Amino acid sequence: MEQTEEHTDTHTDEQDEAVDRNDRKERIGVVESAKMDKTITVSVRRQMKHPMYGKYLERSSTFMAHDEGDEANEGDTVRIMETRPISKNKRWRLVDIIERAK
Secondary structure, rough: OOOOOOOOOOOOHHHHHHHHHHOEEEEEEEEEOOOOOOOEEEEEEEEOOOOOOOEEEEEEEEEEEEOOOOOOOOOEEEEEEEEEOOOEEEEEEEEEEEEOOO
């Protein structure tokens, strides 16, 4: 009888899961409000092309982000990352402050 070697794969399911989990969305926006405790409101602007007329329109989305150290102030440009739900409206967290408001 022949013995068959079992295929040992060096790539495990845990590695797949870690890669998927770390591939999170990131956005860059401007802090609109920093009045709440450990929370900032970030406005992310983007340009879209009008489907018929071709004119570029500016659209914005607002995100509530977790700011653990209350580091960000109004007008700062920040990078936020998608994360697990922290509260009713918070699904993003502050990664770093790109530029301080002048």
